[in-house]
Amino acid sequence: MNQTQSHFHHKKIAVFGAGWLGNAIVQKALELGMQVTTLTRNPERSKELATLGVQTTITAPLHETDWHDQIPQDQDYIVNCVSSAGNGLEGYRTSYLDGNTSLLNWVGSTSHPAKFIYTSSTSVYSQSDGSTVNEDSPTPEPSQAGEILLEAENLLRTKSPFSQTHILRLAGLYGPNRHYLLNLLRKGTTELPGRGDLLLNLLHLEDATSAIFASLQSNHPNFHLYNVTDGNPSTKSDIVHWLAKQLQIPTPTFNPNITPTRSPIRQSGGKIPNRIISNQKIQKELTWSPTFTTYQEGYQQLL
Numbered sequence: 293m294n295q296t297q298s299h300f301h302h303k304k305i306a307v308f309g310a311g312w313l314g315n316a317i318v319q320k321a322l323e324l325g326m327q328v329t330t331l332t333r334n335p336e337r338s339k340e341l342a343t344l345g346v347q348t349t350i351t352a353p354l355h356e357t358d359w360h361d362q363i364p365q366d367q368d369y370i371v372n373c374v375s376s377a378g379n380g381l382e383g384y385r386t387s388y389l390d391g392n393t394s395l396l397n398w399v400g401s402t403s404h405p406a407k408f409i410y411t412s413s414t415s416v417y418s419q420s421d422g423s424t425v426n427e428d429s430p431t432p433e434p435s436q437a438g439e440i441l442l443e444a445e446n447l448l449r450t451k452s453p454f455s456q457t458h459i460l461r462l463a464g465l466y467g468p469n470r471h472y473l474l475n476l477l478r479k480g481t482t483e484l485p486g487r488g489d490l491l492l493n494l495l496h497l498e499d500a501t502s503a504i505f506a507s508l509q510s511n512h513p514n515f516h517l518y519n520v521t522d523g524n525p526s527t528k529s530d531i532v533h534w535l536a537k538q539l540q541i542p543t544p545t546f547n548p549n550i551t552p553t554r555s556p557i558r559q560s561g562g563k564i565p566n567r568i569i570s571n572q573k574i575q576k577e578l579t580w581s582p583t584f585t586t587y588q589e590g591y592q593q594l595l
Contacts, residue, residue, distance in 0.1 A: 299509055300324040306367045308354050308395065309374030310337055312470055313411065316501045317371055318346060329363055333377070353377070355390035360398045369508050370395075370454070373411040384437050388444040396451055407508050408454035411500075412461045414493055414519060416441050419567040422491065426570040427461075427517045433563075449515055456514065458507045460500075463521035463569060467497030471594055473528070477535050477544065485550035486564075488529030493521045493569040496584040506580040518574040522582045522590070525568050531587050538595055 293301065305321050307314050310332040321328050322345050329348040330341050338349040352359040354374050374391050377383040392410065399406075416438045417425045431442060445459050466472070476484060503520045529546065536543040574580050584590035 296505070296509065297324055300326050300505075302327065303368040304364075304366065305329070305369040305371065306331070306363055308370070308372045308391075310334075310341055311373075311375050313375075313465065313497065313500060314371075314373045315341075316497055317373065317504060318344065320501050320505060322346070326369075329367070331359055331363065353386075353391075355386050355394050357394060357397070360394075363398070365399055365404070367406050369407050369409075370399075371409045371411075371504060371508075373409075373504075381436050381440065384440045388440055389447065392444050392447055396447070396453075399453060401451075401453055403455070404453045405455050407456040408448075408452060408458070409504055409507055410445075410448055410457070410459050411504070412441050412445055412459050413438075414461045414463045414521065414569050415565070416445075416461065417567055417569060418563065418565055420563040420565055422566055422568070424568040424570055427519055427573055445517075452515065456510075456512065457516075458510075458512070459515075459517045460503060460507060460574075461517070461519045462500055463493040463495040463519070465495055465497060465500060466590065466594075468594065470497070471591070473532060474535055474591065474594060477532070477539055477541065480541075482542070482544050483550070484528075484532065484544050484546050486528070486546060487548045488532065488546035489527055490564060490566045491525040491568060492528055492531060492587075493525045493567075494587055494590070495521050496582065496590040499582040499584055502583070503574065503578075503580050506574075506578045510578050512577060516577070518578070519569050519571050520574055521569050521571045522585050522587070523571045523575075524586045526587055531591075534588060535591060538591070 304327045306329040307317050308331045310330040328346045330346050331350045333353050335351045338351045341349045350359050350362050374387050377387045416431050416434055418434045533543045
């Protein structure tokens with residue numbers, strides 16, 4: 293048994309939001325011999341989790357209170373990686389602000405020994421000038437969705453009773469069964485929406501999961517904020533050109549007049565984020581580093 297396995301073996305973890313990322317966290321926790329409890333809105337996902345070996349599966353929305361008496365509070369670790377419930381901004385507020393409010397009401401205001409992780413997003417950084425940003429950078433004029441994310445972060449910053457509260461701002465996630473640009477090229481799309489000169493800050497699913505466990509294993513108490521990216525942003529056009537070359541197809545063009553179907557809600561003035569997000573803090577403080585340091589390495593695995 294290695295050091296990581298020894299650290300987590302038989303410990304209790306509750307994972308709120310067992311979607312794509314949450315499922316990867318659950319599988320890692322089970323591999324480490326942890327006692328896992330999950331909460332998800334999806335009853336089918338609860339059944340799948342039970343077959344994986346999850347001891348307690350609860351089907352309920354995080355922002356409601358019916359689940360409060362179904363999950364024991366004696367958890368060693370708590371991870372909230374709930375995704376948006378849909379319905380635009382209303383879904384953001386329900387999932388991220390109301391969800392964290394419900395979680396805090398469940399645990400109460402008394403000091404709690406558990407380590408807590410909340411997965412936020414680097415989309416809170418609205419800089420559009422190609423500059424480098426870090427955890428101390430301002431977040432001027434965020435999108436309406438970004439404002440809700442920041443409000444949820446501030447709620448945890450001021451109200452969390454946990455011995456350790458870490459907020460991980462995750463970059464654009466990709467990995468098995470989730471690779472938007474690759475899907476478009478495989479469909480034969482010849483004209484892509486938006487602009488190709490914008491920088492994408494990416495993070496492979498495996499690296500997001502390893503960052504979460506590095507945070508849980510750390511001895512950094514109280515509140516800490518970390519950006520989690522692969523550290524090597526590239527423009528959309530560079531990524532698309534490389535993918536097209538691997539697939540041996542013509543490189544699609546970009547059309548800024550076409551609105552992306554999955555485009556985030558823009559910030560004030562309609563500016564599109566274009567920045568380099570530094571991951572130096574988490575690498576230095578938690579001695580974490582990504583396995584997939586470039587999009588080429590990550591996509592090569594998917595190809």
